[in-house]
Amino acid sequence: EIVLTQSPATLSLSPGDTATLSCRASQNVTRFLAWYQQKPAQAPRLLIYDASNRAAGIPARFNGSGSATDFTLTISSLEPEDFALYYCQLRNDWPVSWTFGQGTKVEIK
Amino acid sequence: QVHLVQSGAEVKKPGASVTVSCKASGDSLTDSFIHWVRQAPGQGLEWVGRINPNSGGTYYRQKFQGRVTIIRGTSSTTAYLELSRVTSDDTGVYYCATQQQDGDHFEDWGQGTLVTISS
Numbered sequence: 001e002i003v004l005t006q007s008p009a010t011l012s013l014s015p016g017d018t019a020t021l022s023c024r025a026s027q028n029v030t031r032f033l034a035w036y037q038q039k040p041a042q043a044p045r046l047l048i049y050d051a052s053n054r055a056a057g058i059p060a061r062f063n064g065s066g067s068a069t070d071f072t073l074t075i076s077s078l079e080p081e082d083f084a085l086y087y088c089q090l091r092n093d094w095p096v097s098w099t100f101g102q103g104t105k106v107e108i109k
Numbered sequence: 110q111v112h113l114v115q116s117g118a119e120v121k122k123p124g125a126s127v128t129v130s131c132k133a134s135g136d137s138l139t140d141s142f143i144h145w146v147r148q149a150p151g152q153g154l155e156w157v158g159r160i161n162p163n164s165g166g167t168y169y170r171q172k173f174q175g176r177v178t179i180i181r182g183t184s185s186t187t188a189y190l191e192l193s194r195v196t197s198d199d200t201g202v203y204y205c206a207t208q209q210q211d212g213d214h215f216e217d218w219g220q221g222t223l224v225t226i227s228s
Contacts, residue, residue, distance in 0.1 A: 034214035036154075043204055043218035044146075044154065050212070056110075087154055091213040096168045098144065098156040098213075 001092050002026050006101035012109040019075040021104045023088035028068050031091045035064055035073045038085045038103075047086075048073060075106070083108050111135045111207050113219035120225045126193040129222045131205030133162075133186045142208045143188040144215060145179060149201040159208070160188050192224075200226045 003026040011019055023033065032050040046055040048064035051071060061076040075082055088101040116130040131143060145157040158169040160179040167179050178191045192199060203222045206215035 031213050036215075038154075043221050044206075044215070045218070046214060046216055049214040055216070089154075089214065095171060097170055098159075100146075100154040100156065103153045 001095065001097060002029065002090065002099055004088050004090065004099055004101035006086075006088060006104045008104060009102075010105045010107060012107050013078055014109045015078050015080055017078050019073075019078055019082070019106050021073040021075075021086055021106070023066075023071040023073070023101050025069045025071070025090070029071075029090055030093065033064075033066070033071045034089045036087045036089065038087065044087065078106070082106065111141065111217045113205050113207065113217055115203075115205060115219040115222045118223040118225070120227065121195055122228055123196050123226055125195055126191060127195055127199075127224055128189055128191045129203050129224065130182075131188045131190070131219050133207070140210045142210070143179075144206045144208055145190045146204045146206055146215070147201045148204070149198070152201070157190065157203070162186070162188065195226045197226050200224060
């Protein structure tokens with residue numbers, strides 16, 4: 001099973017800054033990576049799928065990139081509502097299962 | 110878009126079984142799967158299992174094998190998660206989520222169900 005390692009664990013930034021979140025896979029990813037945002041006491045929300053496609057209604061300041069083992073979520077010009085937890089996720093081929101990274105918290109500096 | 114509504118909070122004693130339901134409405138589930146994801150207090154997201162509402166076929170996370178069962182309701186718009194022989198480690202919020210057949214990601218999420226295991 002592929003292990004996803006997210007870094008940093010916490011990112012302290014100010015509104016208007018750019019956030020760069022990393023997700024590294026323990027082996028080459030043959031399927032597509034997704035990113036989710038989670039706010040306190042809320043369910044996760046899909047942001048990015050297939051590594052770089054924004055989900056419906058997601059603002060253009062959210063961008064996903066990467067391939068093989070290294071993936072990045074970039075949030076340009078942080079808005080107050082962007083301070084939250086972010087998780088990456090992929091599907092494993094064998095055993096068939098789904099894996100999440102441990103999360104990156106984007107907090108207000 | 111699929112709207113998912115989960116059953117209410119549960120409190121169980123160690124060793125008991127707990128069942129959580131997830132009812133879908135909105136777009137058809139014909140081309141979707143339903144997953145269960147849990148989150149222990151202050152922790153990250155952990156995938157539990159998946160069901161194909163049309164065939165009833167399932168996948169489970171290996172660590173839950175033998176303790177977890179995901180089944181569909183008679184209308185195929187409801188999925189149930191049953192977890193047996195629960196311990197305090199099973200305390201957390203359980204979410205259901207949909208996956209489209211042409212993707213590997215979770216599109217729509219339920220509101221979450223808090224399961225508390227306490228003696």
